[in-house]
Amino acid sequence: MKANQTYLNGKSVFTVSLIVIVITILTVYFTGINYNRSLTSNFYISLSIISTALFVFMSYGLYKGVILKDDFPKFKSFKTGDIIPDSGTIPDLPSIDLDLDDELGAGILLSIVLWIVMTILFLILLVLLEAVFWVSIFIILAMLYWIFFRALKLVFAKSKDTIEDLGNSMLYAIGYTALYTGWIFGIVYISQILK
Template identity: 35%
Template sequence: MLLVILSVWISGKNSHQTLFQNSILSTSILAIAFFLFVSISLYRGVGLRDNLGKILTKENFNKRMRSTSDFTPNIDVPSIGADGIGGVILSVLAWIAFTVAVLFALYFVGVFFWSVLLLLLAILYWIYFRALRLIFKNSKRCKDNLVKSLGFGLFYSVLYISWIYGVIFLIKYIH
């Protein structure tokens, strides 16, 4: 990410480029970096092991969902109309109760968003791990063989980056 940000900033410092040009430049830099990473790793014979284990299982997910639903408050609000000092006191108490209720709501919304974020990270981990494992299972055949390493690196780089170019060009020509 730092490589892309820095190169786009340096290349666009004295010229104003369109979003399409910046997208193509960024994707090209990522494609070159990915190609070099894959080719060098295959040439060196890098392997990939799953030592993290299962991040989220069905049992853990169900247990977490039950634990958050146990804390839902059961509030019964009476209808009271009051004037004068009683109304002021009732308003202050209602304000405090509402603040506590909002704090609980924010807590549960935060738990929900953290759960969704962790689930998305687990999904991304699985996708990237599976993709890289598919690439690096060829590392035994490519070790110390530059031609095979560059061939597999080019194949997988085109395979994994071409869809991004497709989306960029599709957006450009639909727009």
């Protein structure tokens, strides 16, 4: 008789994945301080740690019969006008005719006003660029979550067949680990050959 399957939240899986990535980066950094390793060696070490963690996690999940629940918030798609205004809604800027030849005092006053206006404009642009940066980070994290969730959901779809069967769980886990990380090993190997 098969045991009951366990439900795991997608957010938890994504959080664990980010923790594994941070631990991998820190491990490679701190173990490489006293050694002069190449970038390729660091890639191999990082990928080996991530592959091992992925294999162990998938083996355990398949053995326990884990099923992923999609608890990621739904996002509406962006339309023109939500964040990026339509081209028709951007007002035309007035043209400024600068005549600085009349008096020195007017030129200094105008340069101070322009300096203040440009400072305000640069502050606005910095705020907008920071907002774009954070939106980009959020979109990248959402895409990573979707990739992790979809990939692991495919793996754990087999959990009803592998529950409490360690050999079968490990066989599926090694296959999916090779599939999900093997191509990255291949890219690093090919780039090393092409040097």
